[in-house]
Amino acid sequence: MLQESEILAIEHELTLVPHKSAAVIEALKIVQQHRGWVSDEAVAAIATHLDMSPAAVDSIATFYNLIFRKPVGRHVILLCDSISCYVMGYKTLYAALQKQLNIRFGETTPDQRFTLLPNACLGCCDHAPALMIDANLHTDVTVEQLETLLEKYV
Amino acid sequence: MERPLTINIHPGQPPLNLKEYESVGGYAAVRKAVTNLTPQEVQQLVQESNLKGRGGAGFNTGFKWSFVPMGPDAPTTKYLIANADEMEPGTFKDRLLLEGNPHQLIEGMIIAAYAIQANIAYVFLRWAYKKAAELITKGIQEAYAKGYLGKNILGSPFSLDMYLHTGVGRYMCGEETALLNALEGKRATPRAKPPFPQVSGLFGKPTIVNNVETFCCVPHIINNGAAWFKSLSYSEDGGTKLYGVSGKVKRPGAWELPMGITMRELIEEHAGGMKNGYRLKGVLPGGASTDFLTDKHLDIKLDFKSVSAAGSRLGTGTMIVMDDATCPVGFVHNLQHFFAQESCGWCTPCREGLPWVEKILWSIENGNGREEDMELLQMHTRLLGPGNTFCALAPGAMEPLQSAIKYFGDDFLTHIKEKKCPYQ
Numbered sequence: 001m002l003q004e005s006e007i008l009a010i011e012h013e014l015t016l017v018p019h020k021s022a023a024v025i026e027a028l029k030i031v032q033q034h035r036g037w038v039s040d041e042a043v044a045a046i047a048t049h050l051d052m053s054p055a056a057v058d059s060i061a062t063f064y065n066l067i068f069r070k071p072v073g074r075h076v077i078l079l080c081d082s083i084s085c086y087v088m089g090y091k092t093l094y095a096a097l098q099k100q101l102n103i104r105f106g107e108t109t110p111d112q113r114f115t116l117l118p119n120a121c122l123g124c125c126d127h128a129p130a131l132m133i134d135a136n137l138h139t140d141v142t143v144e145q146l147e148t149l150l151e152k153y154v
Numbered sequence: 155m156e157r158p159l160t161i162n163i164h165p166g167q168p169p170l171n172l173k174e175y176e177s178v179g180g181y182a183a184v185r186k187a188v189t190n191l192t193p194q195e196v197q198q199l200v201q202e203s204n205l206k207g208r209g210g211a212g213f214n215t216g217f218k219w220s221f222v223p224m225g226p227d228a229p230t231t232k233y234l235i236a237n238a239d240e241m242e243p244g245t246f247k248d249r250l251l252l253e254g255n256p257h258q259l260i261e262g263m264i265i266a267a268y269a270i271q272a273n274i275a276y277v278f279l280r281w282a283y284k285k286a287a288e289l290i291t292k293g294i295q296e297a298y299a300k301g302y303l304g305k306n307i308l309g310s311p312f313s314l315d316m317y318l319h320t321g322v323g324r325y326m327c328g329e330e331t332a333l334l335n336a337l338e339g340k341r342a343t344p345r346a347k348p349p350f351p352q353v354s355g356l357f358g359k360p361t362i363v364n365n366v367e368t369f370c371c372v373p374h375i376i377n378n379g380a381a382w383f384k385s386l387s388y389s390e391d392g393g394t395k396l397y398g399v400s401g402k403v404k405r406p407g408a409w410e411l412p413m414g415i416t417m418r419e420l421i422e423e424h425a426g427g428m429k430n431g432y433r434l435k436g437v438l439p440g441g442a443s444t445d446f447l448t449d450k451h452l453d454i455k456l457d458f459k460s461v462s463a464a465g466s467r468l469g470t471g472t473m474i475v476m477d478d479a480t481c482p483v484g485f486v487h488n489l490q491h492f493f494a495q496e497s498c499g500w501c502t503p504c505r506e507g508l509p510w511v512e513k514i515l516w517s518i519e520n521g522n523g524r525e526e527d528m529e530l531l532q533m534h535t536r537l538l539g540p541g542n543t544f545c546a547l548a549p550g551a552m553e554p555l556q557s558a559i560k561y562f563g564d565d566f567l568t569h570i571k572e573k574k575c576p577y578q
Contacts, residue, residue, distance in 0.1 A: 016317065018357050022339040025336070025339050060339070060340065064323050064324055065322075066321075083438075083489055086488040087400075087475075087477070120241060120243065121243040123248075123249045123280075123283065125398070126399070
């Protein structure tokens with residue numbers, strides 16, 4: 001079941017596109033904004049609302065890496081693993097994060113505080129290595145800074 | 155040295171709001187275009203300026219626009235899209251323009267939309283550019299309030315609506331036709347060409363997709379003319395270029411410089427040369443999907459033709475420097491991991507070939523390589539090369555691989571012989 005506020009937001013998106021299924025990515029984004037992730041039930045509800053099959057909606061939901069089909073923690077860490085960050089040592093940062101949080105890429109801490117994911121180039125290669133936590137970009141990150149940086153996210 | 159695109163960008167300070175932007179001549183070019191010039195005249199001017207697409211392909215922008223059907227028989231809905239899905243690894247130039255001066259992009263898009271008589275415009279922005287999303291949203295609102303967007307712009311018959319669309323990941327969204335599929339709510343897989351988007355693009359309507367930096371050049375061409383724009387350049391491609399350098403150099407960053415400066419000037423003067431203790435071993439001149447150049451190529455001019463003649467591509471103009479302490483096999487493995495992950499799976503050579511390449515490189519890097527692996531890699535550079543795949547992703551992925559084998563082949567062989575990475 002979609003919530004009323006979700007339906008309202010999806011209905012607005014439908015006014016901007018020539019046919020219903022064209023709004024499916026926006027609908028997935030809206031649901032994720034409300035719930036943090038997109039469950040099987042949510043996929044089915046979106047499908048019903050947009051006259052699509054659940055499989056068609058899921059083929060799109062699973063294609064895009066920033067639609068989460070599994071629950072994530074309260075904060076999502078996206079560590080850039082692309083080439084400039086590779087040269088500038090993202091692997092050292094990854095090792096430090098693994099040690100500090102005791103999770104690997106794709107995992108969530110048992111207290112649901114952090115999910116750790118790799119991400120393709122964040123577009124700040126002149127300040128590598130870089131990572132994002134939720135909507136915040138952190139650049140020129142050093143292992144020494146990590147602990148203080150993570151403390152801000154409770 | 156003129157730098158029209160970045161003269162009003164002051165890193166660390168908020169960008170100009172609409173009023174401030176107008177006070178430095180902003181939106182004068184929109185006024186000039188919609189009140190004094192015909193759409194054809196705008197197209198002609200941009201074509202004469204020899205502005206070449208800054209997304210990497212380097213196609214003449216005005217010429218690209220000229221394929222859009224015009225006149226009373228043309229479809230009533232046409233689209234104009236700014237490709238702001240900057241995701242080429244090592245590329246960070248559009249971020250500077252988006253965050254530094256959003257009104258410059260909006261102005262360039264309005265003029266381009268006028269030139270092809272588009273009535274709907276989208277900024278397709280990648281998810282990660284949160285600050286840019288905020289600034290563009292505000293910029294679009296301000297432009298509507300002042301009558302630069304909406305119905306009958308500046309009292310003319312021309313009307314335009316503009317929307318911001320933020321993506322949900324995937325490198326493929328930067329490919330022109332895959333971007334159209336993503337905007338239509340589909341998976342970002344490429345489309346067959348023809349039909350070209352200029353004729354049948356978004357929702358089957360005529361569509362132009364250009365890079366952010368390309369649009370940002372347009373107001374300056376309208377204000378100052380095609381001859382002026384050409385005079386900014388040291389080569390036959392018009393204008394300035396945003397060049398960038400990342401890796402172990404003293405001052406990584408991005409700079410607006412005349413098109414056609416040398417790689418030596420860019421890396422040694424602007425980026426300050428290599429950090430102490432490191433030597434330059436290789437350079438990817440225009441993002442992850444361009445062929446390596448080496449220290450032998452430092453004196454080539456950084457324009458589309460000269461970089462091609464040297465065996466690579468200017469691409470996005472943002473270089474990634476590989477130093478002598480970084481393992482070339484590990485470096486190329488990182489690139490192939492990216493391309494294998496970002497393959498959309500639409501065509502077989504790319505979907506199956508790239509993960510194979512990635513695994514071979516991982517074996518070599520970890521001391522499990524065999525001599526015949528070099529032949530396998532060579533075979534892939536042919537089979538995944540131009541003409542065998544649906545879009546440019548896999549051929550692009552093969553560019554750094556084939557040139558790494560050419561220039562750093564000994565490094566690969568040392569890994570295989572010594573059964574370990576000599577850099578670790």
